[in-house]
Amino acid sequence: MGATLKIYNTLSRTTEDFKPIHAGHIGMYVCGPTVYNNAHLGNCRTYISFDTIFRYFLHLGYKVRYVRNITDAGHLEGDSDEGDDKFAKKAKLEQVEPMEIVQRFTVDFHKVLEQLNTLPPSIEPTATGHILEQIEMAQKIIDSGFAYEKNGSVYFDVEKFAQKNKYTELSNRNLDELLNNTRELEGQSEKKGRLDFALWIKAKPEHIMRWNSPWGQGFPGWHIECSAMSSKYLGNEFDIHGGGMDLIPTHHTNEIAQNIACHQKQPARYWIHTNMLTVNSQKMSKSLGNSFLPNELFSGNHKLLDKGYSPMTVRFFMLQAHYRSTLDFSNEALQAAEKGYQRLMNAVKLIANLKTSNLSTVNCEVLISSVYEAMNNDFNTPIALANLFDGVRIINSVNDGKESITEKDKQTLQKLFNDFLFDIFGLKEEKNSTSENIDGLMNLILEIRNEAKAKKDFSTSDLIRNKLKEIGFEIKDGKDGTEFSIVN
RNA sequence: GGUACCGUGGCCGAGAGGCUAGGCAAGGCUCUGCAAAAGCCUCUACAGCAGUUCGAAUCUGCUCGGUACCUCCA
Structure with missing residues (x-):
């Protein structure tokens, strides 16, 4: 630093x-x-x-x-x-x-x-x-x-x-x-x-x-x-x-x-x-009639958009380009940003529950300095983000038991991601629901589903999973239990 | 017309004289009741033509294409 x-x-x-x-x-x-x-x-x-x-x-x-x-x-x-x-x-x-x-x-x-x-x-x-x-x-x-x-x-x-x-x-x-x-x-x-x-x-x-x-x-x-x-x-x-x-x-x-x-x-x-935000490589401006209003983007209510994109997806999208480069705006690019953003946020949520061991098979110090180095080089957020995605791979690998980290490294990772994603990049978790009870509710549903699974009643377990998917909850069966995430 | 800048793989985008980001998409594998997620692997590009160099996507010249500013605009 x-x-x-x-x-x-x-x-x-x-x-x-x-x-x-x-x-x-x-x-x-x-x-x-x-x-x-x-x-x-x-x-x-x-x-x-x-x-x-x-x-x-x-x-x-x-x-x-x-x-x-x-x-x-x-x-x-x-x-x-x-x-x-x-x-x-x-x-x-x-x-x-x-x-x-x-x-x-x-x-x-x-x-x-x-x-x-x-x-x-x-x-x-x-x-x-x-x-x-x-x-x-x-x-x-x-x-x-x-x-x-x-x-x-x-x-x-x-x-x-x-x-x-x-x-x-x-x-x-x-x-x-x-x-x-x-x-x-x-x-x-x-x-x-x-x-x-x-x-x-x-x-x-x-x-x-x-x-x-x-x-x-x-x-x-x-x-x-x-x-x-x-x-x-x-x-x-x-x-x-x-x-x-x-x-x-x-x-x-x-x-x-x-x-x-x-x-x-x-x-x-x-x-x-x-630099400018462009649409079909042309500067977005009101006088050219190619401008988007934020609300049109958030709601998807625009003739060039297939669907809406959340404010944080938009922010992430912009961070993926350097501020002095033009950035081209398109459905495809936004969709890619949405997926990438979700991948990043999913990894961040995993950090706290990561299992630690006596030694690290990954080098967190190198990761951290690479992120700072990027930001110190004229605020190069795309590079910093690319380096943080290396961190995402580390987190996921540890979560899968394919790599291991010490408690100290775990805390280092937690701090790095908190500092950069939330404090510096200004991203935040977007709650799709106003209910605070969703976790409890979901745990109950997943418990029922697991019982069905234990009884090999797969038609019931699949029904639960598919119906939940329809209303925006994605089920992920893992070795250590079942997780869910909210998808748009 | 003048002046700048840019042209990177299917898409978005970094980088920058040799070790060749990252995200998304696509294909394969592992795991798994199935699926999803995740991991691993594959696809390896720098508009064209000359030149400089041991070596260029990265430097020089030209050509083509695009954009911005010169007028309000973030």
Whole structure:
């Protein structure tokens, strides 16, 4: 465990040793959802990835402040700065208050993430709750000369900023090409340069969400909230900033520019970006119409799904791919994950009752270090999981009497699986039944069945087994008695 | 159009200059009244074509195919 944790840093495009700014403490900011719609599975993947990273840090003993925002204001629609904000637009369509939209989808978001067993972040600040901070930051950027006010809106002057700073450091783009891109701006623009972006947007008369500012009534631009809130809660310089890869070229690039213009500091040491969830190798996104909602997946109520998959199956499925790789979503892949997940959980349940002996025929130390080694190598959960499956084989073999372990090794295994599966990977046992009495009930049934078997009354024993199977209980006859498991 | 990235066995996915993950599926065996589970075994791949190298799926070049970003998106 003394080994160094390595993290791929988008900023340097290399894998670096991780060293927190303040020993033992980690500040991590992750861009959260825009709550004007239900979060889809692609969004969830990112939050599950960062949840796993968060959990691993906690496991390693770090004190972590994990900040993940809720975007509930601003956030322009389209590339026109004259556009509506998403909340006002949606509200108009549905004839409700913008905050009603925000409330509904925030609640949904929390519910879904809870089903997926993610830990709540330490702080979950909202954009509407930090209007003052955003105004203040915009003003500071104006004062520093990198932003200008025009007709009640405030814009960031990218070209001026880029003269002395590396505007495209994160995206690794060629600035001249960006500037000379032939794409024309729509509508009349108040912007000086084509790359300029809004820090503050003047509200149109019909605009509902609006706040007073030095430049008149308006609402904040999208990028400024993350800059304002990350520096407020984590300081001008903190350890990790994360989000989906699609945020790199615009949102995060602009965020960095704002922070540097305001605080003269690159905000985060390590930038971590998660890759996309794909469907038929195409990015899952709402606009492409190929997105799945978590509830559609859990219930199986979707035209591309044969059946429903439990939240933990989904979480396991995502852990089987590295966070920086795309992950392709399909019925087949989900089915494989479901089986694999069950195999893993079945093995975990066996550990406690494993018989021990004086010597181990297996090497648990090697297993443990291989799992940590995988996680320390840029949070390689698929490798860690593969190694844990070696542990599954060990557990099953011991259970079958084909290998043996000492009491100490047994405890080591128990701790390893508890730590990784439950604490770090955030998996949990899913109860298919609300009844706590099921074990007792089943024991009675199995006793009757065993009596029938003893009398060679196999038609009765088979009837019990088959009927139980139909309602979701699987019977397994072993040397030392009969076990059952609940199947979906 | 510009800029990146990717192409791994039936499927999902790691890895990465030589010792060749893992899960699922398929076939065989063991155990077993039958079955299930589990274990063991089998199937052994890296788009194509050249090149570098003692040796390449891993490096280089080209070709083909795909994706992402450049516009809101995790």
